[in-house]
Every structure is written in C-alpha cells, then in structure tokens.
Amino acid sequence: MQLKMALAGNPNAGKTTLFNRLTGARQHVGNYPGITVDHKEGCLIHENYKITITDLPGTYSMTAYSAEELVARDHLVNERPDVVINIVDASNIERNLYLTCQLLELGVPVLIALNMMDVAKARGMEVKAKLLEELLMVPVVPIVARSGSGMEELLKGCIRVATTDARWEPRIISYGDDLDNAISSLVAIIEDNDFLSDIYPSRYTAIKYLENDDQLLAKGQTENKEIGSRLENFVTEVADHSKRTLDVYPEAIIADHRYGFIKSILRQGVVTHKFDTERLYTSDRIDKVLTNRLIGPVIMLAVLFSLYQFTFSWSEFPVALLESFFSWLGGVVDSLLPDGMMKSMLISGMIDGVGGVLGFVPLIMFMFFGIAILEDSGYLARVAYMMDRIFRIFGLHGSSVMPFIVSGGIAGGCAVPGIMATRTLRSPKERMATLLTVPFMNCGAKIPVLALLIGAFFNEHKAQYMFLFTLLAWVVALFAAKIFRSTVLKGDPTPFVMELPPYRFPTLRGLFIHTWERTYQYIKKAGTVILGISILLWALMTFPSLPMEKQQQFTKEKEAILASTTQQVRNEINAGQRDLSADAQSVHNQLALIDNHQTQANLRYSIAGRVGTAFESFTQLAGFDWRTNIALIGGFAAKEVIVSTLGTAYSMGEVDADESGSLGARLRNDDNWNRVVAISALIFIMFYAPCFVTIVCIAKESSWKWAFFSLTFNTIFAFVMATAVFQVGTFLNLG
Incomplete structure (x- = not known):
C-alpha cells in the first residue's frame, strides 16, 4: 500500500535532518514549477507500506508572504498528503506551535514530531508530550532527529493516522x-x-x-x-x-x-x-564570543580563510589525479583514432573541454563539505547577524546577507537561488539593490575558473589568494550597492530582526548528503549543459576550415623540411657523421611545430577565432588575447564554460610542440599570459555579466529592463576594473 506524507515545520526545527534520517539516499531534489525553491522528495518502506515523503520548505506560517509559504500551502491543498508530520522544536515550542495552529485550521491530518527533546532537557525544560497530545487532540511523538531516537514510534504513529484517521477536519480557534x-x-x-x-x-x-x-x-x-x-x-x-x-x-x-x-x-x-530560565544557555555563551562586536568579525575571517586552506590542501592530490587521468585519456584516444574531425571533437571538444571542468570536482566537493559544516552547525546565521551592521552602512538590509551567502559569498553557491531569496526583503529598493549585486559573489560556476588561474600563477599561496578574491567580491558588491542606493534606488533602510538557531554538532550523514547533493548538481551540469556548449564552441572553433591554398602552403613547408633533411642525412651518412635518432627527433619537432602553427591558423580562421580576433584590439587594454576572448564570450552562457573553452582553444592552438600537461601549465607557459593578465582576467570573470539563467531570473523577479541593466553595467564595470589592473600592473612591471 502507498502512503503520501509531508514534512512541515519552521526553519531550524530539524526538518531536513529528519528527512535525511528517514529517507537517506533515497531522495531527489528539484524545484517547484516556476519557482526556484527546493523540492525534496524521498521514499522508504515500513511495515509493507511504501511511503513517499515530501520535505516542504521551512516556513513560520501558512500565510503566503514568501515563496516558501506559498509552495508549502499549495502542496498541502493540491496534493492532499495522507498525513503531515509537523516538526516542532521542543526547546522553542511556543513559536513553533504557531504553524501548528494554522495546519489545524486548514484541517490537514497532523502528527506532531516533538524534536530536539535533548536540547530542551539541556535547557532545563520538561515537555510533556502526552499532555500536549491530549490538549491539542492530535498525536505527539517525542524524537531526536539527529540521533534517530523515536523514529520507529514516529513512523508507526504516521501510519496509524494515515490509515485510520486521515480526515480533513478544520479546527476552530476563537478570535474574539x-x-x-x-x-x-x-x-x-x-x-x-x-x-x-x-x-x-x-x-x-x-x-x-x-x-x-x-x-x-x-x-x-x-x-x-x-x-x-x-x-x-x-x-x-x-x-x-x-x-x-x-x-x-x-x-x-x-x-x-x-x-x-x-x-x-x-x-x-x-x-x-527545572531551573532558572534566565541563565545563559550554551549557544548564548558561545555567541558572547563569536558574535562579539570586535572579536566576532576576526573569528569570521579566520573561519573563512580556514575553509579555503582546508579546501585547497585536501583537494590538491585528487585534482592532480583527475588532471592526469584526463591527460591519459586524451593520449589513449589520440593513439587509437586516426586524424580527423571525430578525433578533434573527442579530444579538444570533450576531453580537454569537459575534463577541465570535471577536474575540479574534488575541490568543489571539499568546499561544499566545509560550507555544509558551517550551515548545519548554525554558524552561517551568525555570519548574517554580524554582517547586518556592515550592510546598513551600504544601504542594504540584514536580510540581504543570506542571499549574498547563498549566491557564493563564502564560495560555491548560485546566483539564481540567491536572487530568489531576495523575496524575503519587504523594501522594494533594498530588494532591488540586493538582487543586482548578488551576481558579484563567487558562485560555484566561477570557482573552477578561479581555481585554475590561481593554481596556475599563484600556486604557492592558493588559499590566501582565494580568500582575498572572496573579500574583494564582498567589497565590490557592497560599494556597487551603495552606488545604487545613492542614485537610482534611494531610500531609508528598514529594521532587521533575525532568529539565531542554537548551535548543533552536524551529523556525518547530513554532511555527506548535503555535499553529495551539491556536488552532483555540479557534475550533472558539466555532463549536460557544459558538454553541449563545449561541443558547440568546438564546432565554432573548427569551422570554416582554412582555404585550400593556405593548407597547401603548410604542406609545402613540411615537404621542404623533409626534402632538405633527407639530402643532408644522405650526405652525412656517406661521410659517416650522422646520429639517426637525433635526426628523427629534430624532424619530428619541426613537423609538429608546423602542424601546431597550422592548427592555430585554422582556429583564427574559424567563426570563434574571427569573433575573438575582432575584439582583440579592444580587449588588449585588459590583457586579453583572441583565444581568451573566445572563452569569455562563452562565459555569457555559463561561467564553467570558460574553463572548458580555454581547454579547447589552447589544445587546438598549442604552438610549442614540446609543451604538454594541464591547462594551467599551458597558460603559464604561454607568451600572452602572466600574473598581471591572470589577475585582470580573474577580476573581469568575477564581475562581468551574470550567466544567461541568472539574467532570465532577474527579469522574472523584476523586469527585462533591470536584467539588461545588470548585463550591461556589470560588463562595463568589470572591463574598466580589469583594464585598470592590467595597465597599472604592466606599468609597474609586475607581470
């Protein structure tokens, strides 16, 4: 028999922990139609019942003020689950029962999961579940979702409600x-x-x-x-x-x-x-240090730097291993297939393109793991609380902090849910200022590009540079917000009130699930969107091919080398003065050099090459050559494409026949690249136009006018910054 259940509860009540505990890996994540709000669904089998559980977005009420409240209520009334498990934080029971009242008024069949009984006990509170059940006239099951305590009783109670008492009966509450x-x-x-x-x-x-x-x-x-x-x-x-x-x-x-x-x-x-409720609880004691006006920000920066140190240190070996694997795979394909379009597409379009993106999977995974620890422990909420004081200076609201963090303020997020998260801001002008500046954060799509260039040119201080570029993203975003709030979006800031959840030790199960969910989305994007764009860009970098007369010129050069070398070899053999192995290597190097010159000429002649070359006279102000231009144009679709396109462009157009290795090594040894160019490129990539999906999201949340404004303003702003960095760096001879 099949049963439908839904989990409803306040944010920080342990709803996601319970969902992970019940469903484990048997879950998938999507979005509600037309709304970028997480839609999680999982399944389990208990007592011969196949149970489907939907994890509704965390919400404080059922009045549709936000996207989360809207989708939670719509799911209940449209899908009509057999039972709704209402997660109630036993240590904050009064606030949590407000949602319970609204569920009862809606009439849904409810079972209350009284979670965090251990936290309540530690705070000196005794919550009598049976008495609460009698007074509310709905089943109440005490649980501890983190440890799994009470799961069996919870499932039995749910099945009992769903099979014997699943009537929709609205509760009447008097309002005077x-x-x-x-x-x-x-x-x-x-x-x-x-x-x-x-x-x-x-x-x-x-x-x-x-x-x-x-x-x-x-x-x-x-x-x-x-x-x-x-x-x-x-x-x-x-x-x-x-x-x-x-x-x-x-x-x-x-x-x-x-x-x-x-x-x-x-x-x-x-x-x-059991004892004085005015005493400081453990979380309050910790907050006296971690959210201190002076010490708190220092600790926050130290935590952020430690995250990058952990990420780069632990991911270095697996990233190198994956780079070696894709290099080996390219060599295998090169040796097995004859020269031609298929071989070129597989090696340059797919292996060097998508492989460059997938090579950063370990780095992304470790970064997501670190962020999951900060999120599940409750520390990210403290970051938002502390940042409110700074945000006010720049005309933003404390509620703007979470959209910044979600968009990649610590790194690894996405601007789309960050933009959707601005719905919580009540002031239209603060919301618009936040919406326009969250794309400046270092989202997960930018991380591979940052990691590539930082690893190639600043390998000895990777964590430090990543930390500095993250701080730069915040500074630039805040100053941009100040400009908006002082000009086109003038207005007074509104008050900010935020709930700080208690600190918790994250569970390994929860950390692994959160890490895998986000890493899988990255891999899935690389294997679908990025693969498709990489193949398209490979085609644009391949066609049209060089005219026949130009190809014949390269052929004549090869024939001339072979003819000259053959005659010279004959003369020296007759004289007994020749090392044949050295001759063969010399001829191979000369022919390979001509092949690479021909490949580069073909790349320049292609559609992408012509576009990149057309912009080169202008983009050279910021240090970008025509091949870099091709990658940056591809980045308008998705920022990960920059890595794959650079991989394709620099494998198709490699000039040095003796040079091999990773994309970072090829960039490091290219005459057009140096440290100043790398920093210029990093700044431009961090701040130029948001990806296509983000632009569409901005249009949906505001208007196409603001979407095009974001695209234009960000690109001009980023190019001016990149040009300034390149010109000053070159003048000071820092390259």
Missing part, C-alpha cells in the same frame, strides 16, 4: 466576538456560493480574507469576481471598524489570539522548568 461574528458572516457567503470550496475549508478561506492573503484574494477574483469583491468589501468594513475601535487590523488580532491559544495550552503544565 467581533472577528468570530465576522468569520461567521463570511462563511455564510462562502458556503452559499460554493466559493473556493474545492480547495479550502470555508472557515479557512474566511480567515485568509481577514488576513489579507494576497494569493488567496487573487484566486478568489479568478474563481468568482463578484463574490470575491463582495468578500473583500466586507473585510474592508471589518478592518475599518477594528482600526477605529482597537487601533489594530484583523490580521494582528488573529495572530494575538493564536499565541493566546498556544499559551493557554502550554500553561496547563505542558512545559515546566
């Missing part, structure tokens, strides 16, 4: 005489007209109208404009009355009564304290 009467009047109109009754219970619809729920109001206008307008007019009268008499709007009254309902339950002995 005035609002209760208003709700009754609204319910009568809703039921008489069968209004939205196929989606929501009538009382729930009435409450959402009083809460001024935008999504539900829009649905009402679509369902029946006349009835929807009638309900809205009635609610306006109620709101005006409550504002006149109580100086408060209905949604505030509803929130107050929900908390009153929760307190009335908790004060009946559900929670007791």
Whole structure:
C-alpha cells in the first residue's frame, strides 16, 4: 500500500535532518514549477507500506508572504498528503506551535514530531508530550532527529493516522466576538456560493480574507469576481471598524489570539522548568564570543580563510589525479583514432573541454563539505547577524546577507537561488539593490575558473589568494550597492530582526548528503549543459576550415623540411657523421611545430577565432588575447564554460610542440599570459555579466529592463576594473 506524507515545520526545527534520517539516499531534489525553491522528495518502506515523503520548505506560517509559504500551502491543498508530520522544536515550542495552529485550521491530518527533546532537557525544560497530545487532540511523538531516537514510534504513529484517521477536519480557534461574528458572516457567503470550496475549508478561506492573503484574494477574483469583491468589501468594513475601535487590523488580532491559544495550552503544565530560565544557555555563551562586536568579525575571517586552506590542501592530490587521468585519456584516444574531425571533437571538444571542468570536482566537493559544516552547525546565521551592521552602512538590509551567502559569498553557491531569496526583503529598493549585486559573489560556476588561474600563477599561496578574491567580491558588491542606493534606488533602510538557531554538532550523514547533493548538481551540469556548449564552441572553433591554398602552403613547408633533411642525412651518412635518432627527433619537432602553427591558423580562421580576433584590439587594454576572448564570450552562457573553452582553444592552438600537461601549465607557459593578465582576467570573470539563467531570473523577479541593466553595467564595470589592473600592473612591471 502507498502512503503520501509531508514534512512541515519552521526553519531550524530539524526538518531536513529528519528527512535525511528517514529517507537517506533515497531522495531527489528539484524545484517547484516556476519557482526556484527546493523540492525534496524521498521514499522508504515500513511495515509493507511504501511511503513517499515530501520535505516542504521551512516556513513560520501558512500565510503566503514568501515563496516558501506559498509552495508549502499549495502542496498541502493540491496534493492532499495522507498525513503531515509537523516538526516542532521542543526547546522553542511556543513559536513553533504557531504553524501548528494554522495546519489545524486548514484541517490537514497532523502528527506532531516533538524534536530536539535533548536540547530542551539541556535547557532545563520538561515537555510533556502526552499532555500536549491530549490538549491539542492530535498525536505527539517525542524524537531526536539527529540521533534517530523515536523514529520507529514516529513512523508507526504516521501510519496509524494515515490509515485510520486521515480526515480533513478544520479546527476552530476563537478570535474574539467581533472577528468570530465576522468569520461567521463570511462563511455564510462562502458556503452559499460554493466559493473556493474545492480547495479550502470555508472557515479557512474566511480567515485568509481577514488576513489579507494576497494569493488567496487573487484566486478568489479568478474563481468568482463578484463574490470575491463582495468578500473583500466586507473585510474592508471589518478592518475599518477594528482600526477605529482597537487601533489594530484583523490580521494582528488573529495572530494575538493564536499565541493566546498556544499559551493557554502550554500553561496547563505542558512545559515546566527545572531551573532558572534566565541563565545563559550554551549557544548564548558561545555567541558572547563569536558574535562579539570586535572579536566576532576576526573569528569570521579566520573561519573563512580556514575553509579555503582546508579546501585547497585536501583537494590538491585528487585534482592532480583527475588532471592526469584526463591527460591519459586524451593520449589513449589520440593513439587509437586516426586524424580527423571525430578525433578533434573527442579530444579538444570533450576531453580537454569537459575534463577541465570535471577536474575540479574534488575541490568543489571539499568546499561544499566545509560550507555544509558551517550551515548545519548554525554558524552561517551568525555570519548574517554580524554582517547586518556592515550592510546598513551600504544601504542594504540584514536580510540581504543570506542571499549574498547563498549566491557564493563564502564560495560555491548560485546566483539564481540567491536572487530568489531576495523575496524575503519587504523594501522594494533594498530588494532591488540586493538582487543586482548578488551576481558579484563567487558562485560555484566561477570557482573552477578561479581555481585554475590561481593554481596556475599563484600556486604557492592558493588559499590566501582565494580568500582575498572572496573579500574583494564582498567589497565590490557592497560599494556597487551603495552606488545604487545613492542614485537610482534611494531610500531609508528598514529594521532587521533575525532568529539565531542554537548551535548543533552536524551529523556525518547530513554532511555527506548535503555535499553529495551539491556536488552532483555540479557534475550533472558539466555532463549536460557544459558538454553541449563545449561541443558547440568546438564546432565554432573548427569551422570554416582554412582555404585550400593556405593548407597547401603548410604542406609545402613540411615537404621542404623533409626534402632538405633527407639530402643532408644522405650526405652525412656517406661521410659517416650522422646520429639517426637525433635526426628523427629534430624532424619530428619541426613537423609538429608546423602542424601546431597550422592548427592555430585554422582556429583564427574559424567563426570563434574571427569573433575573438575582432575584439582583440579592444580587449588588449585588459590583457586579453583572441583565444581568451573566445572563452569569455562563452562565459555569457555559463561561467564553467570558460574553463572548458580555454581547454579547447589552447589544445587546438598549442604552438610549442614540446609543451604538454594541464591547462594551467599551458597558460603559464604561454607568451600572452602572466600574473598581471591572470589577475585582470580573474577580476573581469568575477564581475562581468551574470550567466544567461541568472539574467532570465532577474527579469522574472523584476523586469527585462533591470536584467539588461545588470548585463550591461556589470560588463562595463568589470572591463574598466580589469583594464585598470592590467595597465597599472604592466606599468609597474609586475607581470
């Protein structure tokens, strides 16, 4: 028998930990249609039941103010799971039960998983699960998701609810005489007209109208404009009355009564304290140091530097191993296949292209592992808290910090979910300033490029340079935000309040799952999007081929070398003065040099070569030659393509016949590259136009006008910075 379950709960309540505990590796991650919000689904088999579990986004309420709240509620009403497991943090039970109240009002079959019982106990709290179950009249199972305690009882309880008591029965909570009467009047109109009754219970619809729920109001206008307008007019009268008499709007009254309902339950002995609740808990003691105004930022920078030191130190050997593997694979293909288009595509287009991206998988994996530790331990929330003081100086909001971090503020994120995360900002101007500057962060797509150039030209101090370029990304983004907030997006900053979750020891299981999820997305992108773009760019770098007369010129040069060498060999053999092995090597080197000159000429003549050459006279101001231009143009599609395109361009156009090895080695030994060019290229790549997917996301979240502004402004800004660095560095002879 199949059962559908859903996990719902506040952020930091342990929902994802429980999901990983129940499903393990039997899960997949996607996005809700049209919205970049994680959609996780997993499965398990228990007592002959095949159970599908959906991990809903963490949310504090069921009122659709954010994308997370929207998709959580829509999933419940559209998919109608057999049971909803409501994860409640036992150590913060009052706040967590607010969502529980809304689930009960919606009428979903609920089982409360009372998580973090160990944390509550450590804080001197005793939470009586059985008494809470009696008072709320829903099953309550105490668990500790991190250790797996209570899992068997939880699954049994879920199956019992799903198979014997899976009725959708809305719970009635009183909101005072005035609002209760208003709700009754609204319910009568809703039921008489069968209004939205196929989606929501009538009382729930009435409450959402009083809460001024935008999504539900829009649905009402679509369902029946006349009835929807009638309900809205009635609610306006109620709101005006409550504002006149109580100086408060209905949604505030509803929130107050929900908390009153929760307190009335908790004060009946559900929670007791064994000792003084005013004492500093462990997390509070740690925060006195880690979030200290003076020491906190220093520790934060040390943690960030340690992350890069760990990443580069531990990934160096496996990265070198993968580079050797792809080099060996290219050699095998070279020896097995005859010269021709197929061989060129496999070696230059696929192995040197995609192999260059996949070679950084170990580095990406270690970086994601380190970030997962910071995230799961609760430290990233402290970073956001501390950064709020700095963000205010630049006209941003404390809530802007998490979009920056998600976009790659510590490295390895993605600008798309970072842009989507700006939805939590209530001020339109702060939101727009954040949305336009998060693409400056070093997302996971830029990391391989940074690692390539830093490893090639600053190998002895890789972690230090990565750390400095990360700080540079933050500084540039903040100054850009200050420019926006002082010109096109003027406005006063809004207040910032943030919950700091308790510190926790991350579980190895959770760390491995988070690391694998993100690493797999990187590998998947390299094997699909990057592979396709690499092959396309290989074709653009191959066709059209050189005209026949130019090819014949190279052929004549080879024939002349062979003829000259043959005659010279004959003369010296007759004189007994010849070393044949040295002759053969000399001829091989000369012919290989001509082959490479021919390949480079063919690359210049191709479509990509012509485009790169056309821009060269301009881009030389920043130190970029025509081959680098080809890679940078490819980076408009996806930043990882820069590595694959450089790999293709510098394998197809290699001039030095004796030079072999990794892409980094080829760049290091190329006459057009040096340390100043590398820094110039790094700065340009970090700050020029966001990738195509990010541009589309900016357009969806704002408008195409702002999307094109981001593309144009970022590219011009990045090129000016890169040019300044190259010109100054060259003048000071730092290359």
